[in-house]
Amino acid sequence: MSLLTGKFGIVFGVANKRSIAWAIAQAWHREGAKLAFTYQGERLKENVEELVGAFGGDTLMLPCDVTKDEEIAGVFKAVGEKFGKLHLLLHSVAFAPKDALEGEFVNTSREAFRVAHDVSAYSLVALARGAAPLMTEGGSIVAMTYYGSEKVVPHYNVMGVAKAALEAGTRYLAYDLGPKKIRVNCISAGPVNTLAARGIAGFTEMLKHYEAHSPLKRNVLPEELGATGTFLASDGAAAITGQVIYVDCGYQIMGM
Numbered sequence: 602m603s604l605l606t607g608k609f610g611i612v613f614g615v616a617n618k619r620s621i622a623w624a625i626a627q628a629w630h631r632e633g634a635k636l637a638f639t640y641q642g643e644r645l646k647e648n649v650e651e652l653v654g655a656f657g658g659d660t661l662m663l664p665c666d667v668t669k670d671e672e673i674a675g676v677f678k679a680v681g682e683k684f685g686k687l688h689l690l691l692h693s694v695a696f697a698p699k700d701a702l703e704g705e706f707v708n709t710s711r712e713a714f715r716v717a718h719d720v721s722a723y724s725l726v727a728l729a730r731g732a733a734p735l736m737t738e739g740g741s742i743v744a745m746t747y748y749g750s751e752k753v754v755p756h757y758n759v760m761g762v763a764k765a766a767l768e769a770g771t772r773y774l775a776y777d778l779g780p781k782k783i784r785v786n787c788i789s790a791g792p793v794n795t796l797a798a799r800g801i802a803g804f805t806e807m808l809k810h811y812e813a814h815s816p817l818k819r820n821v822l823p824e825e826l827g828a829t830g831t832f833l834a835s836d837g838a839a840a841i842t843g844q845v846i847y848v849d850c851g852y853q854i855m856g857m
């Protein structure tokens with residue numbers, strides 16, 4: 602029997618076929634999970650529809666801008682009606698205004714700081730609160746993070762501060778939801794060529810840097826993030842909560 606048979610999941614953060622969320626969703630689906638998807642706005646609806654088409658006709662798809670409480674409430678209402686319960690939630694959502702990722706961190710505006718933290722960190726709290734009442738058989742919540750939360754990665758700037766909040770939030774959520782057998786963990790991924798990475802100046806050099814300096818001398822593959830996502834979702838990870846798991850070809854252990 603497959604690892605996730607009989608489990609219901611919801612995936613936040615598919616924008617296109619390159620999205621990390623799509624790699625993890627495919628892996629969860631392959632292991633037998635039944636999935637629902639959200640998309641950020643009408644602009645991305647078609648993309649997600651086309652991808653999810655591969656799963657067969659009746660996949661639940663819902664709009665959700667994570668900065669809107671009404672939309673989050675609508676998502677969990679619909680999931681409750683369609684699935685009746687929930688076991689898995691993937692948070693693969695981040696945003697900071699572009700200018701905040703270009704200049705110096707010292708110039709971060711109050712508004713850019715607010716938006717980055719609202720979309721990239723607070724949203725995990727709101728989604729966990731919405732999901733918990735449906736996770737009556739326990740659950741696994743997985744969020745995507747990046748090393749810029751703990752060390753300075755030039756230009757990652759306010760996103761690094763928001764990821765630090767996401768990781769700390771993961772620990773507090775793990776404590777609150779642990780008694781309900783709901784686990785909350787982060788995957789810290791090495792750089793992956795996605796829509797969110799594409800616009801970043803010097804991203805190609807960053808991929809080369811990881812290839813040269815990570816112990817495994819290469820970059821992480823999307824399917825490897827899928828495999829870790831499946832592990833964290835599975836009962837094999839039943840005693841793992843509040844953790845940040847590095848899926849970065851070992852880059853994080855290096856001091857020089």
Ligand code: NAD
Nearest residue numbers: 614615616620621641666667694695745792793795796797
């Ligand atoms: P992506 O662009 O494919 O995914 C980002 C998603 O965030 C998109 O689907 C977008 O619609 C969504 N989003 C942004 N603002 C939103 C909002 N207000 N409401 C709802 N959704 C919103 O890029 P990705 O690289 O797959 O990013 C997914 C996650 O992985 C992010 O948390 C990112 O920080 C993290 N991550 C990425 C890398 C990388 O190098 N690509 C490395 C480590 C971690």
Ligand code: 0WE
Nearest residue numbers: 695696697698699747756757792797798800801
């Ligand atoms: O988390 C991310 C990127 C998230 C992201 C990307 C964008 C680009 C478009 C958040 N907000 C925006 N806003 C936009 O307008 N990553 C881990 C990928 C990434 O982004 C970097 C990196 C890496 C790695 C930015 C600077 C330096 C390194």
